[in-house]
Amino acid sequence: MSIEIKNVSRYFSDTGNEVLKNINLTIRDGEFFCLLGPSGCGKSTLLNQVAGLDTPNEGEILVNGKKVTEPGPDRIMIFQEAALFPWLSVIENVKFGMKAAGIPKEEWDAHAMKYLAMVNLASCRNYKVSQLSGGMKQRVSIARALATNSKVLLMDEPFAALDKQTKNLLRDELEQIWLAERKTVMFVTHSVEEALFFGDRVAMMSSNPGTIKSVFEVNFPRPRHIDSPDFVELRHAILSELRVEVERFENVN
Amino acid sequence: MKTLTKKAEAPLWLKILKIIGIIAAVILVWQVVFTLMVEVFEIWKPYVFPSPMRVLRAYKKLITNGSLFLGIGQSMKRILIGYSIAVVIGVVSGMLIARFDFLAKLLRPIVPAIQSLPSVCWVPFAILWYGLAESATIFIVVVGSAFSICTAVDSGIREVNPLYVRAGLTMGAKGAELYTRVILPASVPALIGALRHGWSFAWRALMTGEMMMSSKGIGLMLSQAREIGGINEVTAVMLVIILISMVIDKLIFGLIEKKASRWN
Numbered sequence: 001m002s003i004e005i006k007n008v009s010r011y012f013s014d015t016g017n018e019v020l021k022n023i024n025l026t027i028r029d030g031e032f033f034c035l036l037g038p039s040g041c042g043k044s045t046l047l048n049q050v051a052g053l054d055t056p057n058e059g060e061i062l063v064n065g066k067k068v069t070e071p072g073p074d075r076i077m078i079f080q081e082a083a084l085f086p087w088l089s090v091i092e093n094v095k096f097g098m099k100a101a102g103i104p105k106e107e108w109d110a111h112a113m114k115y116l117a118m119v120n121l122a123s124c125r126n127y128k129v130s131q132l133s134g135g136m137k138q139r140v141s142i143a144r145a146l147a148t149n150s151k152v153l154l155m156d157e158p159f160a161a162l163d164k165q166t167k168n169l170l171r172d173e174l175e176q177i178w179l180a181e182r183k184t185v186m187f188v189t190h191s192v193e194e195a196l197f198f199g200d201r202v203a204m205m206s207s208n209p210g211t212i213k214s215v216f217e218v219n220f221p222r223p224r225h226i227d228s229p230d231f232v233e234l235r236h237a238i239l240s241e242l243r244v245e246v247e248r249f250e251n252v253n
Numbered sequence: 254m255k256t257l258t259k260k261a262e263a264p265l266w267l268k269i270l271k272i273i274g275i276i277a278a279v280i281l282v283w284q285v286v287f288t289l290m291v292e293v294f295e296i297w298k299p300y301v302f303p304s305p306m307r308v309l310r311a312y313k314k315l316i317t318n319g320s321l322f323l324g325i326g327q328s329m330k331r332i333l334i335g336y337s338i339a340v341v342i343g344v345v346s347g348m349l350i351a352r353f354d355f356l357a358k359l360l361r362p363i364v365p366a367i368q369s370l371p372s373v374c375w376v377p378f379a380i381l382w383y384g385l386a387e388s389a390t391i392f393i394v395v396v397g398s399a400f401s402i403c404t405a406v407d408s409g410i411r412e413v414n415p416l417y418v419r420a421g422l423t424m425g426a427k428g429a430e431l432y433t434r435v436i437l438p439a440s441v442p443a444l445i446g447a448l449r450h451g452w453s454f455a456w457r458a459l460m461t462g463e464m465m466m467s468s469k470g471i472g473l474m475l476s477q478a479r480e481i482g483g484i485n486e487v488t489a490v491m492l493v494i495i496l497i498s499m500v501i502d503k504l505i506f507g508l509i510e511k512k513a514s515r516w517n
């Protein structure tokens with residue numbers, strides 16, 4: 001499924017704050033697309049709009065050619081905090097979205113177990129949410145999202161709250177899953193490294209108002225190594241542009 | 254994992270022993286104060302300060318003439334009826350206010366203001382509407398707790414973590430389904446808190462109602478004890494009032510809250 005973002009602008013009338021200005025992006029079917037930018041530049045707002053949790057003031061977003069007006073079973077959002085429901089067990093959390101996804105009820109258990117196994121948590125199926133560590137929670141929330149069979153994954157800094165070791169582990173897991181399922185992914189991050197590890201393309205945003213500043217093609221093969229020469233080179237290029245952006249932002253304020 | 258760090262609970266017998274120890278200590282101190290202040294130095298008169306032994310004697314009287322359990326039974330009946338009505342009114346109205354903006358605009362400023370009214374202020378209304386009938390006391394219990402339950406339910410639902418709502422929405426829950434599968438379960442701890450809080454308001458309102466206008470009931474026993482029985486009987490009845498309220502709060506609501514601990 002492709003995502004077309006056309007002339008999207010967003011401002012909040014209460015603050016008079018122009019958050020997104022004339023965003024145009026097309027994300028191809030099966031692409032891993034990373035959105036990079038300083039905090040506050042409107043990344044989450046844009047992702048929310050693709051998810052149908054927020055509406056642009058101007059412009060429109062098409063998913064598979066159909067205009068987004070509300071959340072839909074073709075798209076699923078994964079948040080920075082795992083957002084698991086603490087009143088449900090791990091497996092019940094994973095089954096939550098299956099009703100709306102139209103999966104037959106008798107398949108729910110097997111389907112949930114398949115994705116719990118994929119994130120290496122099959123043995124924790126009956127745990128309470130409070131018994132999980134931060135990394136385990138985020139894994140369950142990834143399993144919960146994948147288990148809806150949505151063709152589009154929208155990930156809003158899903159690893160930002162995790163420690164480095166867990167982050168690396170989940171990064172590899174997510175790459176494996178993506179290579180196996182080839183979903184269309186829109187992945188928000190403020191880590192250049194993360195963007196270059198995952199992205200087929202990396203878009204850099206500039207803030208105040210939020211616009212797309214440049215889009216980088218990342219052509220090197222997977223799995224990528226963060227110390228390979230082309231990785232280091234591209235990271236330098238992006239970082240220096242990002243630095244200009246952050247300094248500009250600091251001067252404005 | 255967090256489970257491993259959970260503290261082991263003290264065994265039940267140790268807890269009970271501790272409670273008995275505390276009670277014994279309090280009674281001992283009480284007896285010493287009584288002996289010194291009333292009997293030795295004669296600073297306080299025996300009709301203003303109760304003694305443990307005489308309170309015990311008051312219990313013996315209240316139990317043998319049957320009035321204690323009759324009174325407790327009567328009060329329990331009233332509060333169960335009144336509290337149940339208050340729960341229904343409070344929970345339903347609280348949910349409606351949380352759900353509909355026009356109701357919220359209209360009622361959110363008013364309900365807490367009415368709630369802050371001491372229940373004794375409702376007594377004239379109760380008498381004018383119901384006379385000194387049973388329903389007058391029940392009315393006091395209802396108005397004494399329904400508003401507090403309403404406010405707490407409203408704010409409990411309103412303060413549901415928006416992240417849960419967004420997660421529910423992205424997984425396709427909307428409308429009534431979002432309400433029953435996300436918003437309500439997410440606000441369960443707040444709902445239990447609202448009921449617990451409402452209970453204590455109901456209990457206070459019941460005592461007001463019974464002291465002012467009832468026949469029978471523990472509240473009435475307290476007024477009668479003042480008129481006839483004296484300080485020791487007053488103390489005996491007050492201890493019963495405290496005890497009942499404590500037992501229900503700690504045992505019943507404490508247990509329910511423990512049951513709901515998987516929310517945290």
Ligand SMILES: Nc1ncnc2c1ncn2[C@@H]1O[C@H](COP(=O)(O)OP(=O)(O)O)[C@@H](O)[C@H]1O
Binds near residue numbers: 012017038044
């Ligand atoms: N509901 C809202 N009302 C007013 N301002 C908002 C709202 N949501 C986001 N913003 C503003 O929009 C800007 C971008 O926010 P966000 O999309 O969360 O940025 P990012 O995810 O890139 O850090 C911020 O300045 C934030 O204050």
Ligand SMILES: [Mg+2]
Binds near residue numbers: 043044045156
């Ligand atoms: Mg954000």
